[in-house]
Amino acid sequence: MSDEDFAHFARMHDGRWSDQTKAVMLRFGTDKLNLNRAWAGATQFWSCPCCKRTKPEIARLTSSGVLLCAIESHHDHLGDTAGDRFKEITGTSEEREFIIQREHAKHGMLQFVERFQRTLICIDCNVGEAAAKDLLGNVADDTFMLRKREFSFSPMEIAGFIKPAANKVHELDADAVRSTWKRVKPDIIDRMDFCERMARRFVNGKNRREVAIGTRERLEMDDRLMIMEQVREARPELSRGNSIATRVMIRSVARDAVRRSARPKTKPAMRAITDADYAKLDAANAGQKHWPRAGDDWRCACCHRTKREICRRSNKKVWHAKIHTLRDWIFDETEPSARYWRAPLENTNLMIVDHVPALVCQDCRHIVSEIQRMDDGVDYNALTMADMADSISSIVAHQLHEIDYQFAIQRAHENGDIVAAVEAYHVHEQEVRSQMERLKSFVKRHRCSMEEARDHYAYVYAKAVEEELAEGHAFMNWMIAEGRRFEQRRLHE
Template sequence: MEITLPDVRFLDEAGLAHWFPHLDGKWTEQTKALLARFGTDRLDLNWNWFETSTCWTCPCCGRGKPEIARPNEGGVLLAHLHLHHDHMREHFNAVLRERLGKPWPKELSASSRHAEDPMRALVMRFRASLACDGCNTAEGDAKKALGLPRHFSFTPSEIARFVRPRPNAMNEIDVEEARQVWLGVREEFESRIAFAEVLVERLASGLFAMERGITSTPLFNPSTLDDFIAREAKSRQPAAVMKAWAYRLWGDLSQRSVSRDGVGKSQKRRRPARVRPPTDAEVEVFERKPGKGWERTPADWTYPCCERGKRAILRRSGSGRWFTQIRTLAVVDLETDADNLAFRRELYPDHLEGPVVAGMRERYVCADCRDVVSELRRARPDLDGTMLTLEDVRDCLGEIRDNEKAEIDLVLAAERAEANYDLERAEWEFTVHRDVALHLWKVWKCFGPDAIAEAREALTTAVRAEGLDPKAVPGAMRWLLLQGKAFAAEGWARPT
């Protein structure tokens, strides 16, 4: 079998259209026609727009992409689609945390931890669906106008009843019609709120356990191809080439297709401020007593969120002194190694769905960027613990100026945090795996080369105590030890 693997990095626009006709990036004829129509070369086209075809239509307002795209006040053409989801999900998560603490699975038996997704599905009113930014915004505006509960969400078909679409502009809303929609579903919504409380109480009492063992994985699943390619790549060069190509495919397509000319620039222009940069003498005064983050970062350090250097993040206080802080933000690296993914999904039933975290690390950020997380948690305590990625923080910053505090879009930050619940869960799953692997490595190190049999017996006892059955997965014990050795080398504190 011969397969042609196009190198996305070097394809011209005609080549991209030929190989990926189901996608819609900045290279499509439709996008270029829209830019010409509105007389601009600045484009803010997000990932959801790129991942859908040129003929996609909004399920709420019925507009196609040529009617959805609109210019903002700054002259940037916005091509945005958003994932509209049921905020009952966030309410259910909040009830879990309130009743069981954080992280809530820690307080439950292994069989009860698997019940979360089926329980959540019982209280949600609709599945997540892509919608245009006009309808997604109109839904929020309608809830605000009517003073509706934060965790209530109109379904796409309900939005269609009260939204009044306009071509290439933000949609209008019929508030009275939205009120009638709400009154028609209010009783149902309140019953789901009460049902969520009942479900969580049953879960806490151990009455909603759901057994999912190692053999509960479907015989054939989407990872089968990845596992096959991973094995073949070790011995056959063509398979190795295909694996490497597949690994970078979406990243290359994103680079060629997504455009974020509007990121970091507010639609409303702020008044010009009379802010001068600090002089060398003023920086020298500041550096006589800087914070640890300042000392631990090089002089040419810049942060990818606001893309400012160290001198540019200094701000002047009311007393005329220059100040700043360089803080840290926890970020996760997702697992991409096919072998590691296979072991994680087979050993841990919790990992069968959703993202899998390979590691966590701290990244230095300026105080303004870190404030995206801090201010969000103050405004929305129910989102405490939910993660924001580096990309999320960057997108939530408004107009960025040197030596001034950056603007923060807390509404967008809340939307991103709510959408990242799976990352929070994946982070907790990683800590469980890391602690197990480190513990096994510690047990192994207690035995010398002359006590292999005793070491194996001790490892078997230890791993069974963690609720795992490595004998059911060939090579699992060796893999766990190698993972523990790698974590120990990275300096992770061993569990007590």
């Protein structure tokens, strides 16, 4: 399907195929585009509820000549904090009715604790909100302590302390940030108190809710549902997360900012390490975790230098080298299972479906720690492996890299969708590992098979989310497969 035909098919929406996007690219004189899922999903006439800018006013050119078109899904981290606190107070149990009731109670509690609904805002407003919390730091007094990742400013509050301009990053009104926090702090304290009170009520046996016996009755009957049932019957491959809308999204997004920079030139080393010095260093590094795993043909996954080339001499003329492991993220818009099971909970613009443990030299690992030292607003996960490689200006054997730190810091601030995706992936990994531990504990305690344990938790899941039992079995089968995948990855980290 041509771009013109596709624009007619998906009219009102946006993508690398739309006339509006092409017009903005022409205006900025670039053929490189970074357009995320939320931008593609929002209509062409969408405007940010915080800064009131339209899409053509939000799009901006990065230092590497890429047109950045990004909208973020902004949610209240206070809800995450309250959910964790609720579980901490109520505790855990293998008894399935307890788990079902706790999930119902937690969901009801969050409706009164979260200060705003999940809202789409532009990337600059999202970055501005994070910068505002960095300005405040961790906030505390004699009775209250809240880390900056444990709450969020609402869209209306963000609008009160940003200074927007077309096609530029926002500036902040620092005084407005502080006055906003002073105003909302009592409300946040009160909501967390409500969370803890509700948790104690649940512990005392109150606020239970009877769930439906047997299967949940479905009464939906509308044209869209009946048509989609016919479509899925005719095209089974469109079921479970691989829908027509998903395929439109795949056609719409663009990630030209990744792996587009030219590779830096490798310069000759000033002095190579001798065989004797290398043998001595190799023996000294035998106790390191990753050095022995890297064979003689190993190369850094980022700068591609060999084990001998990453060796450097210290100020005391002693040769040293280290190998670290980082996660190389795999973003896959076409992976249907992850989209089906995780997307309703995460609602991130990007989704990480897997990772590959990558061994890198100490100089590449240094890029991340150095930009964090230079800018404490940079998240540890803000740079991908490709971003790290793109920030290297020159590679020299036995020497530190020359780094374009301003490029790396800007890229880090632009990668809010990646940071959110990494955080969501970590939460997913933790939940999967916890579920696997519950399954193994159930098998051991009840002396049953893994299949019987799966059936038990399939019922628990189905009742907690008010779905059919078949959906519970499908979910648990996927969770077990995910658990085994994480176990395999952990063996190589």
